[in-house]
Amino acid sequence: MTDTYDVILVGAGHNGLVCAGYLAKAGRKVLVLEANDSPGGAAATREFAPGYFVSACAQWLYQLHPRVSRELELERHGLQWAAKNIPSVLLDEGGRHLTQLGGHIAGDQLASEDIAAYRAFHDRTGKYVKLLAKLFEARPPKLVESNFADRLVLARLGLGLKLLGRDDMSDLMRNILNNMYDLMEENFDSPQLKALLSLDSVLGSHMGPRTPNTVFSYLYRRVGEAFGYTGVAQVKGGMGALGEALAGAARARGVKLRLGTRVSAIELFNGRAGGVTLASGEQLRAAVVVSGADPVTTLEKLVGYRNMETGMARRVSQIRCRGSVAKLHLALDGLPRFTMLEDEQFGQRLVIAPDMNYIERAFNPVKYGEYSAAPALDISIPTVHDPATAPAGKHVLSVIVQFAPYAPAGGWDEHRERFTRLVIDCIGRYAPGIQDQVVASQLLTPADLEREYGMTGGHWHHGELSMDQVMMMRPFPGATQYASGIDGLYLCSAGAHPGGGLMGLAGRNAAREIIKRGAAA
Amino acid sequence: MTSKSNPAMMLCTPFHSRVAAACELNAWGTWKGYTTPRAYTDVELEYFAIRSTTGVFDLSPMNKYRVTGTDAEAYLNRMVTRDVSKIRLGRVGYTVWCNDAGQVMDDGTIFHLGENDYRVCAFARAIDWMHWSALGFDVEIVDESDEVAALAVQGPTSCAALLAMGLDGLEQLKPFGLMTFPFEGTTLTVSRTGFTGDLGYELWVSPDKAELLWDRLFAAGKPHIIKPFGSDALEMARIEAGFLQAGVDFVPAESAVRNGRSRSPFELGLAWLVDMDKPVFNGRKALLREQAEGSRYRFALLDVDGNKPAQHSFILREGKKVGTVTSAAWCPTAKTNVAFAQLEMPHGKVGEELVAEIYYQRELQWTRVLAPCRVIDAPVFNPARRRATPPGDF
Numbered sequence: 067m068t069d070t071y072d073v074i075l076v077g078a079g080h081n082g083l084v085c086a087g088y089l090a091k092a093g094r095k096v097l098v099l100e101a102n103d104s105p106g107g108a109a110a111t112r113e114f115a116p117g118y119f120v121s122a123c124a125q126w127l128y129q130l131h132p133r134v135s136r137e138l139e140l141e142r143h144g145l146q147w148a149a150k151n152i153p154s155v156l157l158d159e160g161g162r163h164l165t166q167l168g169g170h171i172a173g174d175q176l177a178s179e180d181i182a183a184y185r186a187f188h189d190r191t192g193k194y195v196k197l198l199a200k201l202f203e204a205r206p207p208k209l210v211e212s213n214f215a216d217r218l219v220l221a222r223l224g225l226g227l228k229l230l231g232r233d234d235m236s237d238l239m240r241n242i243l244n245n246m247y248d249l250m251e252e253n254f255d256s257p258q259l260k261a262l263l264s265l266d267s268v269l270g271s272h273m274g275p276r277t278p279n280t281v282f283s284y285l286y287r288r289v290g291e292a293f294g295y296t297g298v299a300q301v302k303g304g305m306g307a308l309g310e311a312l313a314g315a316a317r318a319r320g321v322k323l324r325l326g327t328r329v330s331a332i333e334l335f336n337g338r339a340g341g342v343t344l345a346s347g348e349q350l351r352a353a354v355v356v357s358g359a360d361p362v363t364t365l366e367k368l369v370g371y372r373n374m375e376t377g378m379a380r381r382v383s384q385i386r387c388r389g390s391v392a393k394l395h396l397a398l399d400g401l402p403r404f405t406m407l408e409d410e411q412f413g414q415r416l417v418i419a420p421d422m423n424y425i426e427r428a429f430n431p432v433k434y435g436e437y438s439a440a441p442a443l444d445i446s447i448p449t450v451h452d453p454a455t456a457p458a459g460k461h462v463l464s465v466i467v468q469f470a471p472y473a474p475a476g477g478w479d480e481h482r483e484r485f486t487r488l489v490i491d492c493i494g495r496y497a498p499g500i501q502d503q504v505v506a507s508q509l510l511t512p513a514d515l516e517r518e519y520g521m522t523g524g525h526w527h528h529g530e531l532s533m534d535q536v537m538m539m540r541p542f543p544g545a546t547q548y549a550s551g552i553d554g555l556y557l558c559s560a561g562a563h564p565g566g567g568l569m570g571l572a573g574r575n576a577a578r579e580i581i582k583r584g585a586a587a
Numbered sequence: 588m589t590s591k592s593n594p595a596m597m598l599c600t601p602f603h604s605r606v607a608a609a610c611e612l613n614a615w616g617t618w619k620g621y622t623t624p625r626a627y628t629d630v631e632l633e634y635f636a637i638r639s640t641t642g643v644f645d646l647s648p649m650n651k652y653r654v655t656g657t658d659a660e661a662y663l664n665r666m667v668t669r670d671v672s673k674i675r676l677g678r679v680g681y682t683v684w685c686n687d688a689g690q691v692m693d694d695g696t697i698f699h700l701g702e703n704d705y706r707v708c709a710f711a712r713a714i715d716w717m718h719w720s721a722l723g724f725d726v727e728i729v730d731e732s733d734e735v736a737a738l739a740v741q742g743p744t745s746c747a748a749l750l751a752m753g754l755d756g757l758e759q760l761k762p763f764g765l766m767t768f769p770f771e772g773t774t775l776t777v778s779r780t781g782f783t784g785d786l787g788y789e790l791w792v793s794p795d796k797a798e799l800l801w802d803r804l805f806a807a808g809k810p811h812i813i814k815p816f817g818s819d820a821l822e823m824a825r826i827e828a829g830f831l832q833a834g835v836d837f838v839p840a841e842s843a844v845r846n847g848r849s850r851s852p853f854e855l856g857l858a859w860l861v862d863m864d865k866p867v868f869n870g871r872k873a874l875l876r877e878q879a880e881g882s883r884y885r886f887a888l889l890d891v892d893g894n895k896p897a898q899h900s901f902i903l904r905e906g907k908k909v910g911t912v913t914s915a916a917w918c919p920t921a922k923t924n925v926a927f928a929q930l931e932m933p934h935g936k937v938g939e940e941l942v943a944e945i946y947y948q949r950e951l952q953w954t955r956v957l958a959p960c961r962v963i964d965a966p967v968f969n970p971a972r973r974r975a976t977p978p979g980d981f
Binding site: 334336337366370371372373374375376377378379380383544553 | 658661662665666686687688716719720722723724866867868869870871872
């Protein structure tokens with residue numbers, strides 16, 4: 067390699083590619099190194115059985131920031147929508163399903179009071195979501211150093227809170243650290259409604275509805291509404307098409323992308339990051355290294371604890387990133403027969419979580435490395451909107467299984483088949499006979515997700531989205547505003563502010579910060 | 588330590604039976620939960636044992652951590668400020684260690700006992716910090732504070748006393764060197780170290796041999812006028828020798844509650860212990876910044892006029908407070924009134940004339956003295972016998 071680069075970026079996950087695209091746009095010469103053979107990280111499409119393709123990690127798109135999409139011209143680079151504004155359907159065994167899209171809910175079992183209460187709740191919390199969205203679009207402010215830009219962000223936050231009005235501000239203050247269970251009990255009667263909303267608060271996390279902080283993660287989940295999303299969306303060709311579009315956008319701006327190239331170490335020179343060593347032994351140098359890998363992978367594995375000071379190693383080692391979610395992919399020889407589901411609902415987001423206690427009970431065992439016989443499920447049949455991803459007449463069913471332990475006793479090999487069967491049977495209660503339609507299946511446990519996508523603990527967000535790990539404390543105190551605690555090394559992944567969710571803001575904000583720092587970066 | 592607890596619930600060191608028998612004044616103090624004597628008979632006489640004959644101090648409560656494993660050296664090098672690779676096998680090194688903010692957590696000594704085998708002696712409890720520091724290193728850390736009993740044997744006749752006890756060849760041991768001797772089926776480790784600034788040794792032994800060691804030592808040392816001494820006499824000796832005391836001259840950084848109360852090694856006059864050429868060690872980033880931006884304080888040794896110790900004094904310059912005294916004592920051998928001060932920058936350059944505002948009380952009457960003082964460049968007591976090998980035959 068005789069080429070020289072200004073920036074080496076580790077990992078072509080979606081945030082890495084976004085960051086690379088912006089850096090290149092600003093004139094930086096960027097090399098992106100990706101261990102996998104395809105770009106996009108968790109924005110991936112894989113063929114899990116012959117002829118059957120699936121969004122192998124992230125399933126729904128609901129937060130991709132429109133500015134990222136526009137500024138990087140993702141649609142010009144091939145991003146197409148299979149469906150947008152997809153409602154959620156909470157399945158009922160007896161067929162009395164509840165549907166929800168934005169502020170609208172409908173269902174046989176709903177009292178009119180609940181419909182009105184939900185409308186009010188949605189509008190009110192929608193204001194909080196907007197406030198959060200504003201915070202997400204910029205680097206997190208530091209509290210101790212009196213930087214003008216940071217003060218402005220804080221002043222805007224203060225003003226935003228003030229403008230909510232007294233009642234809403236006090237409601238937000240009262241609830242932001244609250245748990246979803248109590249908030250739901252306070253607002254609604256319908257067990258279905260309470261369950262649907264509280265599942266949103268725990269997806270991808272190691273929390274149950276009764277866990278403090280889940281109100282915050284619920285608002286986080288909804289932040290896409292401020293970016294123009296209603297419900298969820300589906301990418302044509304699977305989520306990998308987003309990865310390809312991002313890679314195309316980055317390449318068009320001059321980014322060099324090397325796939326199948328694993329970085330084994332980030333090299334420090336006199337305490338400053340200045341290059342990487344590849345698994346092949348090849349060494350590459352650049353003035354700035356950016357990591358799109360999660361903070362623990364970056365700092366523990368690539369930099370190494372021994373190359374940082376004790377306090378920092380200690381903080382990195384304490385980042386909570388326990389993934390407790392699995393992904394199950396089913397190849398089906400036909401459309402499953404969900405009880406009483408309308409035709410147009412088959413392509414919607416199908417949720418199995420009858421009530422909040424069901425979700426909490428599903429969570430309880432994972433604390434001890436076990437799993438519930440009745441997990442909560444978030445189901446997609448992507449082939450309804452995108453038939454080309456399976457052989458003609460066949461279907462793919464993709465399930466987010468909340469919850470699954472990272473390391474069950476005896477290891478996953480002992481449990482893989484039993485767990486797969488358990489989830490299929492669980493769906494079978496709502497779609498009788500599905501067991502006989504399964505042609506092939508693939509289970510991705512938290513440990514598999516960690517291995518496939520390099521996410522420590524298999525955690526979607528590269529670190530729990532809890533109040534002690536957000537804003538200026540993300541990924542850990544002492545590393546904020548996309549700095550890593552190591553000079554010359556920046557973090558642009560979901561592990562940095564604001565977090566994950568195929569939003570692209572961590573990558574964009576990181577690039578802007580690096581550009582702003584200029585030669586001092 | 589096979590310690591019995593007394594009714595006051597304080598721990599007893601392995602030497603307690605002998606210490607208690609010798610402690611005529613019953614002037615007990617506490618040290619890390621152990622009951623230890625402040626004085627045995629008379630502070631001045633104990634001090635003069637250190638300076639003129641041999642004094643013995645029970646330092647068993649000292650925190651001792653054993654660090655072993657293939658990464659032992661690399662681990663310690665990352666933890667402390669000095670270059671541990673320069674502490675050769677069989678040698679001891681004095682060092683400090685900092686937190687990430689470059690603030691001194693503690694000072695102590697590192698004993699290079701064997702291949703990949705070190706002992707760290709520390710003032711403050713450090714097991715949690717040492718374990719945190721072990722992330723990423725192949726090391727084993729064992730708190731052996733209770734498994735090793737220790738005596739400091741200090742003074743001009745200390746070598747002679749120890750030779751008389753049968754430690755043949757000890758006279759060849761250089762300062763900061765280590766030797767081992769068989770002792771009643773166990774090993775007695777002797778280091779030429781101490782906290783008095785005089786010729787002296789420290790003896791490290793299994794607790795079950797502690798009483799026997801004491802008895803042998805005092806029997807052999809009798810002709811050399813051996814005497815136990817307590818912490819008050821030690822305090823005089825260490826101030827005279829210019830040694831900092833953790834918890835007195837600085838607040839261990841991780842136990843400081845208030846912002847800005849801890850100090851960097853530069854601010855404690857310990858820049859010589861900091862090797863900035865090491866690519867990574869705890870506090871390096873912050874210390875680089877401090878080097879670029881300047882320190883807040885400077886450590887100064889003051890020679891104070893008069894004989895009133897400037898204990899807890901404000902230090903003034905043209906009537907304005909520029910610092911405070913952390914330790915002070917009239918030093919009998921050097922015949923100097925010494926104070927350690929923390930001065931605000933840029934004060935404290937050698938030769939600067941300052942004033943110590945001293946308050947003292949005589950029969951309920953408080954008196955204020957404004958004693959002129961000046962910054963001196965070196966400790967007032969630093970005899971050649973401290974370094975001579977073999978030591979002179981006193």
